[in-house]
Structure formats: C-alpha cells, structure tokens
Amino acid sequence: MLDIRIPIGLLFTVLGILLSAYGIYTNANTELYSKSFQFNVNLWSGLGMLVFGVIMLLTVRKKKG
Amino acid sequence: MGNALFHLEWIDYAIMIIYFMFVLGIGWVLKRYMKDANAFLEAGRSMPAWVAGLAFISTNLGALEVMGMAGSGAKYGMLTTHFYWIGAIPAMVFLAIFMMPFYYGSKARSVPEYLKLRFDEKTRGLNAILFAVMTVLASGISMYALALLMEKVLGWDFNLSLLLSAAIVLAYTYLGGLSSAIYNEVLQFFIIVIGLLPIVFLGLHEVGGWSGLKEGLAPIVSGKGFAADSFTTTWKYTDQATSNPLGVEWYGILFGLGFVLSFGYWCTNFLIVQRAMAAKSTTAARNTPLIGAIPKMLIPFLIIVPGIIALVLMNNPSSGFSITENGKPNYDLTIIMLLKHYLPTGVLGLGITALLASFMSGMAGNVSAFNTVWTYDIYQSYIRPATGDKEADSKHYLKVGRMATVFGVLVSIAAAYLAGLFGNIMDFLQTIFSMINAPLFAVIFLGMFWKRATGHGAFIGLLGGFLVALLHHGLTVPAGATTLVKGGWLGVLHTYPVEMAQNFWTAIYACAASAIIAVVVSLTTTQKKTDDELRGLVYSLTPKIKEDHVVWYMRTNTLAIFVLTMMVILSILFW
Numbered sequence: 001m002l003d004i005r006i007p008i009g010l011l012f013t014v015l016g017i018l019l020s021a022y023g024i025y026t027n028a029n030t031e032l033y034s035k036s037f038q039f040n041v042n043l044w045s046g047l048g049m050l051v052f053g054v055i056m057l058l059t060v061r062k063k064k065g
Numbered sequence: 066m067g068n069a070l071f072h073l074e075w076i077d078y079a080i081m082i083i084y085f086m087f088v089l090g091i092g093w094v095l096k097r098y099m100k101d102a103n104a105f106l107e108a109g110r111s112m113p114a115w116v117a118g119l120a121f122i123s124t125n126l127g128a129l130e131v132m133g134m135a136g137s138g139a140k141y142g143m144l145t146t147h148f149y150w151i152g153a154i155p156a157m158v159f160l161a162i163f164m165m166p167f168y169y170g171s172k173a174r175s176v177p178e179y180l181k182l183r184f185d186e187k188t189r190g191l192n193a194i195l196f197a198v199m200t201v202l203a204s205g206i207s208m209y210a211l212a213l214l215m216e217k218v219l220g221w222d223f224n225l226s227l228l229l230s231a232a233i234v235l236a237y238t239y240l241g242g243l244s245s246a247i248y249n250e251v252l253q254f255f256i257i258v259i260g261l262l263p264i265v266f267l268g269l270h271e272v273g274g275w276s277g278l279k280e281g282l283a284p285i286v287s288g289k290g291f292a293a294d295s296f297t298t299t300w301k302y303t304d305q306a307t308s309n310p311l312g313v314e315w316y317g318i319l320f321g322l323g324f325v326l327s328f329g330y331w332c333t334n335f336l337i338v339q340r341a342m343a344a345k346s347t348t349a350a351r352n353t354p355l356i357g358a359i360p361k362m363l364i365p366f367l368i369i370v371p372g373i374i375a376l377v378l379m380n381n382p383s384s385g386f387s388i389t390e391n392g393k394p395n396y397d398l399t400i401i402m403l404l405k406h407y408l409p410t411g412v413l414g415l416g417i418t419a420l421l422a423s424f425m426s427g428m429a430g431n432v433s434a435f436n437t438v439w440t441y442d443i444y445q446s447y448i449r450p451a452t453g454d455k456e457a458d459s460k461h462y463l464k465v466g467r468m469a470t471v472f473g474v475l476v477s478i479a480a481a482y483l484a485g486l487f488g489n490i491m492d493f494l495q496t497i498f499s500m501i502n503a504p505l506f507a508v509i510f511l512g513m514f515w516k517r518a519t520g521h522g523a524f525i526g527l528l529g530g531f532l533v534a535l536l537h538h539g540l541t542v543p544a545g546a547t548t549l550v551k552g553g554w555l556g557v558l559h560t561y562p563v564e565m566a567q568n569f570w571t572a573i574y575a576c577a578a579s580a581i582i583a584v585v586v587s588l589t590t591t592q593k594k595t596d597d598e599l600r601g602l603v604y605s606l607t608p609k610i611k612e613d614h615v616v617w618y619m620r621t622n623t624l625a626i627f628v629l630t631m632m633v634i635l636s637i638l639f640w
Contacts, residue, residue, distance in 0.1 A: 002248075004116055011087045012259075015084070018079065019415070023411065026411070035407055035408065036267050036408070041408065042411035
C-alpha cells in the first residue's frame with residue numbers, strides 16, 4: 001500500500017518551495033503585504049510547509065533504511 | 066465574473082491546481098491495490114491509527130462545518146467550544162473504549178451490518194435504507210453549497226463548479242475507494258490547518274493578542290446584554306439559559322449536547338465509525354477516535370477564535386471588515402471575509418484551496434460510506450446474495466461498489482439541484498438526522514450492553530424514538546420561528562429561547578423514549594439469538610481485551626486518560 005507520508009511530503013514540499021519563492025520575489029511589495037501588516041506571510045507559510053513536507057519525507061526514508 | 070468577492074492571481078490558481086493534481090494522483094496510484102470489494106469498500110482494514118484518526122476528525126471538518134462554526138464563534142463566542150470539548154470528547158472516548166471492540170471485533174463491515182448480527186434483518190434494513198438516502202442527500206447539499214460559494218466568491222459558473230467538483234470527487238473515489246477518501250481527508254486536514262493558521266496569527270496581531278481581544282469584546286458584549294467576559298468563557302454563565310449567548314443552561318449542554326447529541330453522532334454515524342473500522346488492528350481501531358480527539362480539541366483555536374476576532378472587527382468601522390449582506394450580517398461568510406481581510410495573493414490561494422478541499426472530501430466521505438452500505442447492506446442482502454464462490458463474489462461486489470460510487474455521485478448532483486429549489490432543505494435534513502441518530506444510539510447501546518435486547522425491541526425502539534422526536538418537534542418552536550420546518554406544525558405547547566435548545570430536547574426525548582420502548586418490547590418478546598451467536602457482539606459475552614503486548618503510551622486506556630485530562634485542563638483554562 002502507498003505510504004501516505006509520501007504524497008503529503010511531496011505536496012507540501014512542492015507548495016512550500018512555490019510559496020516561499022513567491023514570497024522572496026514579492027518581498028519588497030509593500031502594497032501586497034499591507035493586508036498582513038507587512039508580514040511576508042507567503043514566505044513564512046511557504047517555509048513552514050517546506051519544513052513539514054521534508055520532515056514527512058524523512059520519516060519515510062528512515063523507516064525504510 | 067465582474068462582482069466576485071475575490072480576485073485570484075496565477076499563483077493562487079497554481080496552488081489550487083497542484084493540490085487537486087495530488088488528490089487525483091493519490092486515487093490513480095491507489096487504483097492498483099483495488100483488487101476486491103474488501104480493498105475498495107473497507108480499505109482492506111489496513112490503515113495505521115494516526116491516518117484513520119486524522120481522517121476520523123477530518124470527516125467532521127467539512128467546509129460547511131468550518132464556515133458554520135466560525136460564524137458561531139462570532140455569535141456565541143467561546144461557548145461554541147462546547148461542540149468540540151464536552152460535545153465530542155466524552156463520546157469519542159466512549160466509542161474507543163467500549164464500542165469499538167464490538168464494531169471492529171464482530172467483523173461487521175458497516176453499522177447496519179452490526180445491527181443485523183446483533184438484532185435482525187429488519188433492523189438492519191431500516192437503518193441501511195435511511196442511512197443511504199440521508200447520506201446522498203447530505204452529499205448533494207454540500208455540493209450545492211460548494212457551487213454557490215464558488216459562484217459568489219470566485220465568480221465561477223454555478224453549473225460548471227458543480228459538475229467539476231462532482232467529477233473530481235467521482236474520479237478519486239471511483240479509482241481508490243475508501244482508501245482514497247481517507248488519504249484525501251488526511252491531506253485536507255493538513256491543508257486546512259496550514260491555510261487557516263495565518264488568519265489566527267494576523268487576527269490576534271490586529272486585536273492585540275488574547276488580552277486585547279477580551280478588552281475589545283467587553284463593550285460589544287455588554288451592549289448585547291451579557292457579562293463582559295461571557296464571550297471568552299465556556300461554563301461561567303451557564304447557570305441560567307438567559308445569561309449566556311448560547312441560550313442553554315449547563316444541564317442542557319451536559320445532557321443534550323454532551324450526552325445524547327454527541328453520543329448519537331460520534332458513536333453510531335457510520336460515516337465517522339467507518340474510518341475507525343478501516344484501521345489495521347483492534348488496538349488501532351480503538352485508538353482512532355482518541356488520536357482524532359487531540360486535534361479536535363485544538364480546532365477551536367483555528368476556527369472559533371477567528372470568529373470571535375471577526376466580531377470585534379465588525380464592530381470597529383475603521384477595520385474595514387464586514388460580513389453584512391443585503392443589510393443583514395451573514396455569519397456563514399465570517400471565515401471567507403477573514404480570508405479576504407488578511408490574506409494577500411499566494412496564501413489566499415492556499416486558504417481557498419483548503420475550503421474547496423474540505424468541501425470535496427466531505428462529499429467523498431459521504432459517497433464512500435454510501436457505496437459500502439449500498440453494496441453490503443442493500444444489494445448483497447436483498448438483491449443478489451453471495452453465491453459462495455468467494456473470489457467471484459468479491460470481484461462482483463467490487464464492480465457493484467464502483468457502480469454505486471457513480472450512482473451516488475449522480476444522485477448527489479440531482480440532490481444538489483433539489484437543494485437549490487428548497488432553501489430550507491439543509492435545516493430539514495439536520496433536523497431529521499438528529500431524530501434518527503438519537504434513537505439509534507439508544508438501541509445500539511442497549512444491544513452492546515444488555516444481552517436480553519431483542520430484534521423486535523430494537524426495531525420498534527427505533528421507530529418509536531423517531532416518532533417521539535417528530536412529535537416533540539411538531540409541538541414546540543424556537544422563539545421567532547417563521548417556517549414550519551423549525552417546528553410547531555402540530556400546534557405549539559412550548560417555546561424554546563433558541564433553536565439549539567429545541568434540538569437538544571428533541572434528541573433527549575427521542576433517545577429516552579427509544580430506550581424505554583426497546584426495553585419494554587425486549588422484555589415482552591423472546592430472544593431469538595443464542596449466547597453463542599451474541600459472542601463478540603455483547604459486552605458480557607465477550608472476553609476482555611488484553612493490551613499487554615502494546616507499549617504503554619499506545620494503549621487505549623493511556624490515550625483515553627490523556628485525552629480526558631487535556632479536555633479538563635482546557636475547560637478549566639477557559640472556564
């Protein structure tokens with residue numbers, strides 16, 4: 001059976017990279033982040049997702065190894 | 066397109082598309098494991114406890130629930146947490162410790178099938194048919210709500226949204242069956258947590274943290290005629306129904322919500338119980354509700370707290386936040402407007418994807434429960450019984466299960482359009498659901514713990530409880546009711562201050578009546594099942610479960626104590 005941590009890990013890694021890249025790209029855009037009090041929520045959410053995705057993938061590898 | 070609430074950019078669409086590619090991809094990968102009916106309809110009883118546990122809680126975290134509960138946060142404040150703490154946790158612990166051994170250990174493949182093994186064919190038939198009808202209706206209604214939302218929020222065409230979401234749900238449940246539904250529920254759980262977290266942080270930042278929130282609430286709440294801290298406490302003002310915004314006193318909450326309604330929902334609703342029945346062992350099945358209970362208790366901070374923040378914002382004109390629609394507040398829009406208020410392009414796409422995902426996984430959950438009940442409890446029981454050739458039978462029922470999936474989605478689409486014609490259908494369905502669930506809990510409870518309970522007793526108890534519920538609903542109304550769907554269609558004997566109080570009492574009467582009728586009829590009829598047939602189905606005839614081989618922290622009792630302690634601590638913190 002497919003280990004669910006693989007799709008979860010992959011999805012959050014991909015979305016995390018995409019969102020943090022977008023966050024870095026738009027970092028200077030003060031108008032975009034006026035809603036979020038100038039917090040770069042894209043970057044922080046993206047990094048959070050990336051870390052979560054990578055941890056998921058690592059737990060799968062550790063078990064197999 | 067012109068007057069949509071949101072304007073999405075390419076990055077938002079990219080997130081949405083990637084997410085749904087994964088959803089379909091999971092179905093595609095799981096397809097090759099679907100070799101027989103057991104794999105397709107019961108996930109081969111192979112799920113680890115944490116996967117089943119997250120799916121268990123995710124099934125109850127549909128978009129309608131999220132939107133409704135955030136709205137309730139704005140209307141009732143922290144009292145809404147009663148639905149997550151006292152109104153869920155004791156029932157989940159009870160299910161895990163006392164009921165799961167019978168559901169799982171009896172090898173029943175569904176709740177109706179348990180009724181057949183424990184009682185008789187007619188009790189199973191009644192429950193199976195009601196469940197099948199109600200489930201596709203529920204799935205149709207959530208489909209309708211989703212299409213309506215996409216039209217309003219994103220400016221997409223109603224029909225296109227409806228058919229597109231139905232097609233996605235159909236594709237992944239057809240391919241991967243229950244496993245696919247469960248996997249996607251777990252995925253949805255994580256995406257909804259990550260999608261809503263930024264709102265919690267930004268919201269608390271804007272109002273000045275928890276203490277700032279309390280200060281901001283005080284004048285608003287006092288203006289409504291309640292104590293200044295009544296929106297940030299749970300039990301403090303429940304000595305009288307009129308002194309808290311929920312309009313229910315502590316014993317109504319404790320017995321109505323904490324006992325009858327929640328036990329009726331969590332312990333007997335096959336949609337929920339099916340997730341635990343898909344677990345890989347008895348211990349995993351028993352731990353499923355307990356593992357689910359941990360995030361369940363924390364969900365209020367993700368959904369209800371933003372609702373309360375919204376209440377402060379909407380009373381502060383300079384915030385620019387509003388949920389007013391056609392001159393009236395539309396509380397169902399609370400979470401949507403918070404997304405709009407706080408999230409810039411990028412995370413906004415994530416938030417919208419989370420909502421769409423939870424709509425779809427809600428439908429998939431209904432469809433995957435429907436096809437199991439249809440195949441095993443209706444088709445196999447009344448249309449084409451098993452021939453004895455196990456392999457051929459299993460192939461045949463796999464095919465039937467797949468066809469039932471298609472059929473279920475088609476009927477859901479029809480139900481969605483029906484919902485558009487009758488605006489009250491949602492209220493109507495919820496009312497009927499609570500009328501069916503409360504008696505069902507009474508009957509299953511008697512069945513599990515009293516070996517003398519008979520088939521006739523169960524059947525008449527179910528019907529009688531339902532009739533009493535109807536009668537109570539027909540004779541009472543909530544204050545200010547304008548339609549007969551809310552009650553009082555036989556005349557008005559009693560008026561409840563709020564609809565919730567009426568629901569609680571309908572359930573209490575139905576459950577009590579059902580239990581009394583079932584006991585009386587059981588005592589006057591003969592028990593046709595022998596002790597041998599009841600082994601594994603009734604508490605007194607089943608050997609106690611030994612957990613010695615399980616590490617101490619994964620034992621059901623350990624987890625149960627942990628979960629209950631956590632609930633008590635949370636209740637005291639927010640007393």
